[in-house]
Amino acid sequence: MTVLAINSSTLWYLTRGTGVVSLLLLTASVALGVVGAVGWNRPGWPRFLTTGLHRNLSLLVLAFLAVHIGTAVADSYAPITLAQAVIPFTSSYRPIWLGLGALAFDMLLAILITSLARGWLGFRAWRTIHWLAYASWPVAVVHGLGTGTDTGFTWMIALTGACVVALGPHTAGLMSNNDALAAAIEGRGTAAGGRQSPVYCVENSCN
Numbered sequence: 059m060t061v062l063a064i065n066s067s068t069l070w071y072l073t074r075g076t077g078v079v080s081l082l083l084l085t086a087s088v089a090l091g092v093v094g095a096v097g098w099n100r101p102g103w104p105r106f107l108t109t110g111l112h113r114n115l116s117l118l119v120l121a122f123l124a125v126h127i128g129t130a131v132a133d134s135y136a137p138i139t140l141a142q143a144v145i146p147f148t149s150s151y152r153p154i155w156l157g158l159g160a161l162a163f164d165m166l167l168a169i170l171i172t173s174l175a176r177g178w179l180g181f182r183a184w185r186t187i188h189w190l191a192y193a194s195w196p197v198a199v200v201h202g203l204g205t206g207t208d209t210g211f212t213w214m215i216a217l218t219g220a221c222v223v224a225l226g227p228h229t230a231g232l233m234s235n236n237d238a239l240a241a242a243i244e245g246r247g248t249a250a251g252g253r254q255s256p257v258y259c260v261e262n263s264c265n
Contacts, residue, residue: 069133076126080119085221087115088195123163155204158197165194
């Protein structure tokens with residue numbers, strides 16, 4: 059029984075840790091994608107370096123997500139199957155929040171597959187699908203806020219706020235089932251110069 063308890067605890071920490079690292083890496087990857095898209099470059103930092111770093115970070119995101127999903131499925135605490143972890147909104151355990159995580163993962167997986175088939179698809183089709191990366195980021199943030207076990211801690215609030223601010227002076231929609239947590243994240247983001255627009259939810263409707 060002691061060995062099982064240790065294993066379960068280890069899986070829990072791995073799920074938490076890889077989830078946080080995945081969000082940070084995804085934020086950095088999307089930020090570099092934006093930088094590359096606008097053609098930003100500086101002396102000593104050529105554009106191909108940005109592109110290469112963006113690509114490698116994207117692969118790291120998927121690697122950490124694979125561990126994140128694998129440990130979540132292996133942990134007996136949450137009744138999640140592998141199919142439920144990758145097929146959105148099919149799990150009975152926290153269906154909305156877990157479904158958003160599965161949706162974000164599927165979008166990133168679609169980007170990887172189409173990137174490998176870029177020569178066959180053509181640039182225009184690849185580019186269109188690649189925009190899913192920008193959609194996956196806010197979905198991943200909401201997933202973390204809804205189902206993460208560390209969302210009430212100051213360090214996690216600070217990290218989430220920093221991720222929101224890192225993507226530039228754009229307005230972000232903030233949705234959470236915890237008003238105090240949402241206010242704290244909004245405050246951190248605003249203090250750093252970002253703007254967040256709260257999304258209000260009533261039952262199954264949000265606006």
